[in-house]
Amino acid sequence: MSTVHVPSTIKITVQRYRPELDDKPWQQAFEVPYHFDLSVLESLNYIKDNLDSSLSFRWSCRMAICGSCGFMINGVPKLGCKTFLRDYLEQGHITIAALDNFPIEKDLVADISGFVEKLETVKPYLIRKQEKPLSEGEYLQTPAEVARYKQFSQCINCGLCYAACPQFGRNPEFLGPAALALAYRYNKDSRDQGSSERMPFLNSEQGVWSCTFVGYCSEVCPKHVDPAAAINQGKLDSTLDYGLNLIGMAGGK
């Protein structure tokens, strides 16, 4: 790090696309004052406030928990708020674009409505045959039982895994890493009794079997959810369910 020259400004290239004005995306370069803590998100805010106020992008929490600011940064899906310019000094350039594999609404804003609809379709809530009254207290769950699904409950719905997924790129109908990991999260929750209700879509053409286990989704996940592991564990469950169905025993947990 000490061998890298620390500049006073840094050049940032941003993908622009304004559907009312542009036929196709184009690139715009900006010079932004550099400091050690400068994140990609802060640099975009600097550009918007000082250089070109028409640039649009989503952001909010700036602490890697709201999932708004996923971008392609030098071709890699990352959160803008947790990516720092200091890590690009050696490369000497940085290019920011909207997430791959989604339609672009404007500039860096990807149309994620289809992705959110997928999350909504996997029945991502506890399903009980019978609800226990609140007065009887909590469903007991040991720390070990929590640990079985906890990792898969950490997804912030940022969409980076969809931008990384070659299968989703080819087939937008594929449920994709985050939605499948979310279904798996509930299937693995000891309080849930709904895995058989989730099995039809997990087993479907657009479910776990579409995944070719490239594993790039897990590599780019900023929360270490490891959707690839969830999907492949889901394949095992799916196979078991298929086998149980053959002998008429599926439907339980």
Place this chain on the structure above:
Amino acid sequence: MQTIKTDVLIIGAGGGGLRAAIAAAEANPSITIAQVSKVYPMRSHTVAAEGGAAGVIQDHDDVQYHFDDTVSGGDWLCDQDVVDYFVRHATEENMRLEHWGCPWSRKPDGRVNVRAFGGMKIERTWFAADKTGFHILHTLFQTSLKFPQITRYNEYFCTNLLVKDGVVQGVLAIDIANGTFVTFLAKSVIIATGGAGRVYRFNTNGGIVTGDGMAMAYRAGVPLRDMEFVQYHPTGLPGTGILMTEGCRGEGGILTNTDGYRYLQDYALGPETPIGEPKNKYMELGPRDRLSQAFWHEEKKGRVINTDRGTAVNLDLRHLGEAKINERLPFIRELAKSYVGVDPVYAPIPVRPTVHYTMGGIQTNIRAETPMTGLYAVGECASSGLHGANRLGSNSLAELGVFGRVAGEQAALHAKQADMPQMEDVQDQVNEQKARWLALRSAKGTENPAHIRKELADVMEAGVGIYRLSSELDSTKEKLASLQERYRNIGLNDGTNVFNTEWLYAIELGFLLDVGEAMVHSASGRTESRGSHQRLDGFETRNDVDFLKHTLAYWQPGSAPKTAYQDVVITTSQPATRAYGDAANKKGS
């Protein structure tokens, strides 16, 4: 222009808004509910809450203790009927979240675990590691998907309440994806838009937390109450303001100054407690207002640490050990490493006070009703009377459950007997407001709105901070008046329809300016010191004779707000000396 009719409309899809939507759907499954939010639900700022949600659950705890902690924590400015209702229902709402799948942290026997929090006599803060808000938000969003009555309008930006003869009729909104206006007609409207921390320069809040709902209600004639009470959280990261949860101290973390000294013992919070043995309501487990004030004094004494990112004190977690930090505070470790380059397993985290929460907001009562018929508010945007002059940590997440449910049920009940508003009754307002916003989009003035936004944030920090002086309040008032004037002369450059965030930011800036004015004028009128509102100009003590009252700020078009006062509801707890540490025992409470 599109018109959408719905029985219940909810502005916002954070914890309060989602809980209200589910409650409304459960209360009356035959109604329609529109959940209208400027961001996708999971982006809502509830997501960033870390430490936990209060609710009495241990055998040796009692709702009376929770009541007493909350009322004294709020320096007796709480409405005690509201506090009483809250403490009696917080646990069942936390339990409901458990039944809906919230991954609460557990004890070895499988029961829900609780942690200590500031100002709480007994441990009663339910937590999901240090991402409690994230898990509550996702649990509520995902559970809300079970209800087909709820229609989500994601990325619709609400600009105005529509009102006829003092009765709410609906909302005017912009569909962000294409820049077109939509009129929502609704029998009941619930505002659940969160706080206004972005009025200030250094804050824990996301960029979306711009006081939208507060400003919309305020402009429609509903008073904003207790807006002078702005909470500085004592432990934010210098530079960014990113939150380091109070759970750090609940788990045993300590605060030290530049001499390595646990300075809180000098501020009526001691005596010093042994490291690794946190004691409720002592030292680091004092309330937020007192801890932030202590930092202010340490800074004046020159006993804070100068870092590249500004002055700070040390939040030291090292004695907790790596295993406990990973189990209880994994997000804190991740954030500290990423944003200040510190691994708390090996080094203390630099922290300083940063604006966190608005105790004040839209005036509501125990039924989440505002003074306007059909209009409800819940969560940080509301002033329910729960938090008084200083909120206790973990009461606000619990509030989302308790009063989110109340708001949803009340809105459903009202919708059952109210008539559907008619477009002809609001057509003139819609036309007028739409023209006004479109004119703003193509405004060709000379002022850069981003500069106004920064100046607002700086002047609020300077004038309406941890300690206040009439001279500084006056200069802040003048500055805000001039910023309002400059706002009328802003220039925008985009002009396009699709996802025009320059335009939305400009609308938000108008909201911020109005909310900031309500804050400074309310602060100016309160010539006493109470909770988070501390003065240094001859009004250093609490004055119950004149100010055991809520401030009400009323919007005045084109000029400063008017203020009035409303009595606080006292039921069982008469105002007494507010004390922590050994001082609390000396007074016999």
